[in-house]
Amino acid sequence: MEPIGVVVMQGEFLLAEGLRTVLAEADDVVLRGEAGSLQEAEQLVRRHGPDVIVLDVDGVGPDSAATFSACDLGAPDSSIGIVVLAQGHDPESVFGFLSGGAGGKAYVLRDHLQSGEDLLRTVREVHEGRSVLGPRVLDAMIQARHRRRAATLAGLTPREAEVLAHMATGRDNSAIADGLVVSERTVEKHCNAIFGKLGLRDVEHLNRRVAAVLAYLAHSTN
Structure with missing residues (x-):
């Protein structure tokens, strides 16, 4: 069975080292490349055709546009899974990220990952087409949906x-x-x-x- 090919996009050295170490410890996951920007990540995706992209939105720019662009990175092959790691959880960014469909996507807060195995589990689930949302992210989305509905009815x-x-x-x-x-x-x-x-x-x-x-x-x- 072929290992899960992963491309990592991040902008912080320590986080990159940590991700590299975690991925290296897994027998069923292989790191295909690392990028420090959306442009570099896009080139790596086209060159290596990874199964999953791990995107650290805070390391490359905390604005929601980085999260939205994650969808575009998978555009050449809709089967590419996307794991977004973030420090915070802006509901509108998450809604935008999931707007094209939630299958094969994850949005997880960094502090929700208690171990390297948590990240690997997320990568595997996304590779299998599942959707993964951290509990606080999901709660924020539910609250935002209630506020949207109330505002609409008002x-x-x-x-x-x-x-x-x-x-x-x-x-x-x-x-x-x-x-x-x-x-x-x-x-x-x-x-x-x-x-x-x-x-x-x-x-x-x-x-x-x-x-x-x-x-x-x-x-x-x-």
């Missing part, structure tokens, strides 16, 4: 909020129109506005009603 007009509340009781447009003493066409217009604000415009009709109601109920119970 953007509804009073009438739209009223229509959504009626929708949550299981009423169809005709029943909602009767309850609000408006035309069914007016209710449909409000529904479309709600779906648009909740980002559900392209979802199949029945499913977007369900998704809208779930968003409303989740917000109501928080």
Whole structure:
């Protein structure tokens, strides 16, 4: 069985030494190259075609753009796994990193890795197409999602909020129109506005009603 080929991108000497030592101790993992910038990493990916990229975003620049660029590094071969190591956890950066799909990706805080084996386990899981998120990263994402949803629902007009509340009781447009003493066409217009604000415009009709109601109920119970 071929060992898992890894390219490491980092900018700190001590961290590089540590990663090199950890990878060298594994029989099923081999270091294909090291890069100190996104440009170097991109060249190594094209030259060696690694199975997994280990990206230290803090070592090459703490801004979220480095995390987003990690997706581009795997673009030549979508089967390339990406492990992001970070000091902090900006939820928006993580959302951006996972936006193209979470399979074969990991976002882990450095202090979550208690041993070299933790890193190797993450590399192996990503190589197998799994998604790995550190517990604090996942918690931050959940909290950010709640805040996003609350902000989105707060953007509804009073009438739209009223229509959504009626929708949550299981009423169809005709029943909602009767309850609000408006035309069914007016209710449909409000529904479309709600779906648009909740980002559900392209979802199949029945499913977007369900998704809208779930968003409303989740917000109501928080």
